[in-house]
Amino acid sequence: MGPEIKKIGVLTSGGDSPGMNAAIRSVVRTCAYMKVDCVGIYRGYQGMIEGDFKPMDARSVNNIINKGGTILKSARCDEFRTPEGRKMAYEQLRAEGIDAFVVIGGDGSFHGAMTFNEEYHFPIIGIPGTIDNDIFGTSNTVGFDTAMNTVVDVIDKIRDTASSHNRLFFVEVMGRDVGHIALNAGVGAGAEEILIPEENRGLERLLESLKRSKKSGKSSSIVVVAEGDKIGKSVFELKEYVEEHLPIYDVRVSVLGHMQRGGAPSCYDRVLASRMGVKAVESLLEGMTNFMVGVQNNKIILTPISKAIKGHTKIDKELIRVSEIMTT
Amino acid sequence: MGPEIKKIGVLTSGGDSPGMNAAIRSVVRTCAYMKVDCVGIYRGYQGMIEGDFKPMDARSVNNIINKGGTILKSARCDEFRTPEGRKMAYEQLRAEGIDAFVVIGGDGSFHGAMTFNEEYHFPIIGIPGTIDNDIFGTSNTVGFDTAMNTVVDVIDKIRDTASSHNRLFFVEVMGRDVGHIALNAGVGAGAEEILIPEENRGLERLLESLKRSKKSGKSSSIVVVAEGDKIGKSVFELKEYVEEHLPIYDVRVSVLGHMQRGGAPSCYDRVLASRMGVKAVESLLEGMTNFMVGVQNNKIILTPISKAIKGHTKIDKELIRVSEIMTT
Amino acid sequence: MGPEIKKIGVLTSGGDSPGMNAAIRSVVRTCAYMKVDCVGIYRGYQGMIEGDFKPMDARSVNNIINKGGTILKSARCDEFRTPEGRKMAYEQLRAEGIDAFVVIGGDGSFHGAMTFNEEYHFPIIGIPGTIDNDIFGTSNTVGFDTAMNTVVDVIDKIRDTASSHNRLFFVEVMGRDVGHIALNAGVGAGAEEILIPEENRGLERLLESLKRSKKSGKSSSIVVVAEGDKIGKSVFELKEYVEEHLPIYDVRVSVLGHMQRGGAPSCYDRVLASRMGVKAVESLLEGMTNFMVGVQNNKIILTPISKAIKGHTKIDKELIRVSEIMTT
Amino acid sequence: MGPEIKKIGVLTSGGDSPGMNAAIRSVVRTCAYMKVDCVGIYRGYQGMIEGDFKPMDARSVNNIINKGGTILKSARCDEFRTPEGRKMAYEQLRAEGIDAFVVIGGDGSFHGAMTFNEEYHFPIIGIPGTIDNDIFGTSNTVGFDTAMNTVVDVIDKIRDTASSHNRLFFVEVMGRDVGHIALNAGVGAGAEEILIPEENRGLERLLESLKRSKKSGKSSSIVVVAEGDKIGKSVFELKEYVEEHLPIYDVRVSVLGHMQRGGAPSCYDRVLASRMGVKAVESLLEGMTNFMVGVQNNKIILTPISKAIKGHTKIDKELIRVSEIMTT
Structure with missing residues (x-):
């Protein structure tokens, strides 16, 4: 000693x-x-x-x-x-x-x-x-726990307006190399899809999932995307991609950013x-x-x-x- | 009748x-x-x-x-x-x-x-x-009242991290033609500058204000920008402009987006x-x-x-x- | 001067x-x-x-x-x-x-x-x-504005549990001589009855209103009571009175107290x-x-x-x- | 099977x-x-x-x-x-x-x-x-996790007013037989004392602790009490006891009640x-x-x-x- x-x-x-x-x-x-x-x-x-x-x-x-x-x-x-x-x-x-x-x-x-x-x-x-x-x-x-709560609080708000307009939202959350916030807050917020750095399941799968979601009668969809998602497209590119391939969707983007670090x-x-x-x-x-x-x-x-x-x-x-x- | x-x-x-x-x-x-x-x-x-x-x-x-x-x-x-x-x-x-x-x-x-x-x-x-x-x-x-509260809540969170790092944040809020949210939430959140569609006071003034703020000993700065601000630069362009002219600042951007429409x-x-x-x-x-x-x-x-x-x-x-x- | x-x-x-x-x-x-x-x-x-x-x-x-x-x-x-x-x-x-x-x-x-x-x-x-x-x-x-928001936030929470159990809640809010908080937060929280110092409409009326509310199919009821309500019964006495006269109700009391003075x-x-x-x-x-x-x-x-x-x-x-x- | x-x-x-x-x-x-x-x-x-x-x-x-x-x-x-x-x-x-x-x-x-x-x-x-x-x-x-957050949010508000007036607050939280909410939320809210059903450390100890807290220069004190605390006094009796023995304190009581069960x-x-x-x-x-x-x-x-x-x-x-x- x-x-x-x-x-x-x-x-x-x-x-x-x-x-x-x-x-x-x-x-x-x-x-x-x-x-x-x-x-x-x-x-x-x-x-x-x-x-x-x-x-x-x-x-x-x-x-x-x-x-x-x-x-x-x-x-x-x-x-x-x-x-x-x-x-x-x-x-x-x-x-x-x-x-x-x-x-x-x-x-x-x-x-x-x-x-x-x-x-x-x-x-x-x-x-x-x-x-x-x-x-x-x-x-x-x-x-970590606080950040998850901050994210679900915000997505709850976004869902209000998403479901009032039958919209699809891509919500980008923090997590450059890891998808813990995205996965947990995505499940907590009832997201339709969650894109994380640890798994690249491809764009095809996303389109399929969104089509299925629409067919099942859901009025709105939230896709949570971790910053470092391995599909390699920014959340804005994802928006364009989906709008092109699924024109039925009115797509919006929200990048949560630094508010995730703050708060009580x-x-x-x-x-x-x-x-x-x-x-x-x-x-x-x-x-x-x-x-x-x-x-x-x-x-x-x-x-x-x-x-x-x-x-x-x-x-x-x-x-x-x-x-x-x-x-x- | x-x-x-x-x-x-x-x-x-x-x-x-x-x-x-x-x-x-x-x-x-x-x-x-x-x-x-x-x-x-x-x-x-x-x-x-x-x-x-x-x-x-x-x-x-x-x-x-x-x-x-x-x-x-x-x-x-x-x-x-x-x-x-x-x-x-x-x-x-x-x-x-x-x-x-x-x-x-x-x-x-x-x-x-x-x-x-x-x-x-x-x-x-x-x-x-x-x-x-x-x-x-x-x-x-x-x-309107709810949206103002949503915006100040988020800026309160951003300020936590801004003042921990001595940073400057540009926060874009809704208001394409009118600056009511920006002006009220800006005052409510204690913003250093507020850019609204109704007044174009120019970029020079913004730089002056930021310099003064730094000199006065403030550890962080929040600039609230209405979507439709008449300076005509996007919030991302503003970031670049300030970083170029005031390299002392570490500038970040946050676009609040649709969460402003939701919530109880x-x-x-x-x-x-x-x-x-x-x-x-x-x-x-x-x-x-x-x-x-x-x-x-x-x-x-x-x-x-x-x-x-x-x-x-x-x-x-x-x-x-x-x-x-x-x-x- | x-x-x-x-x-x-x-x-x-x-x-x-x-x-x-x-x-x-x-x-x-x-x-x-x-x-x-x-x-x-x-x-x-x-x-x-x-x-x-x-x-x-x-x-x-x-x-x-x-x-x-x-x-x-x-x-x-x-x-x-x-x-x-x-x-x-x-x-x-x-x-x-x-x-x-x-x-x-x-x-x-x-x-x-x-x-x-x-x-x-x-x-x-x-x-x-x-x-x-x-x-x-x-x-x-x-x-005043903040206190109203604090009260409706709490009553929103109480309503969750009230409607899960078909209960009646008496919620006492501040206001010794004036019923501004009670009246505004009562309307804002969707209260079934609001008792304020400015009006004494008697206990009979309260019972009638609660009976009507039950009959109309409402699953739960919130009664907001200002501290200084002129019926002259404490919120605990009100509970006893109602339980005696309307045994169908499972009545609870919540006194909000000083939390109404605090908060951002x-x-x-x-x-x-x-x-x-x-x-x-x-x-x-x-x-x-x-x-x-x-x-x-x-x-x-x-x-x-x-x-x-x-x-x-x-x-x-x-x-x-x-x-x-x-x-x- | x-x-x-x-x-x-x-x-x-x-x-x-x-x-x-x-x-x-x-x-x-x-x-x-x-x-x-x-x-x-x-x-x-x-x-x-x-x-x-x-x-x-x-x-x-x-x-x-x-x-x-x-x-x-x-x-x-x-x-x-x-x-x-x-x-x-x-x-x-x-x-x-x-x-x-x-x-x-x-x-x-x-x-x-x-x-x-x-x-x-x-x-x-x-x-x-x-x-x-x-x-x-x-x-x-x-x-459980949500209830802890609800309790600390409320105590944060109570502390605002407690420290503005140099007051002592007894805050009663749920927990008839167990002190999990009281202990966790008490630590989370920075309570000066926490009284739980699992430990009866007596009233003497509480008084000593409050005296020490006063001497140490603290401007306010929050004591969190689980419903089923084993000292066997209600939170209102505790208030009277402390006011009698420590007249220096202006004591208030808050019973959180059913709001702890509700909320998102x-x-x-x-x-x-x-x-x-x-x-x-x-x-x-x-x-x-x-x-x-x-x-x-x-x-x-x-x-x-x-x-x-x-x-x-x-x-x-x-x-x-x-x-x-x-x-x-």
């Missing part, structure tokens, strides 16, 4: 997600409870390099558990990918007396943390904060973030390092951060089947 | 808006209260031409006051613009024994109703149902629709025709439908000034 | 309402725009007496337009009702160099301000902030508060005093604060009639 | 929960997909006894996935607890040609189904639908219900009976219904600890 840890830094990094503030609050309050100092590191690794630090006590995080975004701000930081950048970061941390840090973010953020740990043997723990749920070693990332976190995400923050601080104090906190089977667990980065989450085949049955 | 009215038809026409169901419910229940028959006309004028009718009693409209969309469906109908189409509509109405109708919709729907009235002396009353609030003779159209109506829109439905039926029974029901100074009033169509709503200059002061 | 005004105080007083923060933001930013100093007075008149002041600039009010509650806190203050208390308040204001203040609150808060003005000729302007909409001289108080303000309330804040500061700078800012027919106007206090808002008879027709 | 199943009944029973409609939709559509007939049984076991049946096809369940309540209605039914009642139910089912049924409900509903199965060897499968999450054999019941289901509950419905029908067709569908570690599994009834869910000790750390 390394030297005693007396001061812990906390930062958010990469794309923000709802519940990051709840995770920050948990890290800060657990430090206070454990009588360890806590320092907020602003703007992710960029702020680490620049020494943009602020001490935080239990009251610094009042009234943030229900707020979207991150009070510590976030940023992507190319400099931290260079040895020079990481050296500056290390020097800033030492100057501030920070002995370890908790990084809340996604894949890229964990990669940076791991490299930093290798070079400087600096204790780090990761908390998975991203709406995409694409991190191995945890069944849920902080923000769901209860689940707040509780998950709170649990993970406790575990992160406790693990550092117990001498653990280079782990990511995750949840499996509703238990909080640790996964080596190297495995979290290299592993791949898999799309749930059973859920794909459920989605097909539901569009009967 | 014309012959006694014993059966009233009700239809929704044009783009749908939240609260249309509340208006339908009100027309149907007022008919029941007044002991007059009521018939639902499906899919707007198209259904009128095709005789797509269904008798409605007080129980037909249970549990719809809080639903978005329209249970009667809506459609645009080119055929009703032809004398032949209107003749068929008239014959269908007579065959069903319908003596008068209430049309819930916007400008185009009222125009059709007026022409129909001129040709067949058929009693009609209009209820303004559109999210754009672009109808003369009423301070509020049914759906606000209390205000439900109450307004309920009041307007009562007035519409009562007016027909009192022998009035060719009027639109409106609200002014919180009183329900009638405006000749010809004036409602020709008049223009004006953007509130005071509110533009308020928006400028608020971005200090 | 009095001496030049260089520093304006702003406070919130009495029960809080959604949109108070938007009003504070507007007062602060208008001061900044007009190049006048602005000082936040914490905890209402109590903080004024204690000199609990903090200078505020345009950035002090970032990101509060969408937050419920009041960042300046509020309190009821008996001490300000005494000459001694007001003397201390005056001395604190002079010591701080405050030349005028804007008070955001209700009836009681305005009364205190008026007395203070009479004694010390101190310039004051009021902004009506209360969910009850019980202030004369304005068609809407800041917070609606777009309307945010815009209204923004407009009122501008007018309040401008009026003080133009030498006006002892006025309340109000809105009438969508124009921002001033009413002598003495009239605002003494006048009475009236319940809308037309809306009572609409509510009766809607329960057909 | 028993005789071939050609017609499946579906009913909802006991207290309703959000997501029941999504479960009904899933059962109906899976039957359609599997080319098996499906019959809706109205008003739970009461409707079964009375033969209140309606055939359902895939289109019967359009647009209900996002609706709270249950389109099949629910009821508690004493008659089904008698052999005579169950005999009548059996005869009705045979007369309709129903070969098996899926019951969506809680503990009591499962008990009735199991007894019925023992007596008539009638194939049954249960889907756990209740907001309380008190069913053994599944980590989540349909409706969360995405999670919609997906869970969809998955469970598929599994329920498939299991019946595979000849399984007397099982409850559950979810464990994100996999859909079966548990003998006898174990589901007898087992007890346990409160998460780790989460209690998290809640204590969070109130630092």
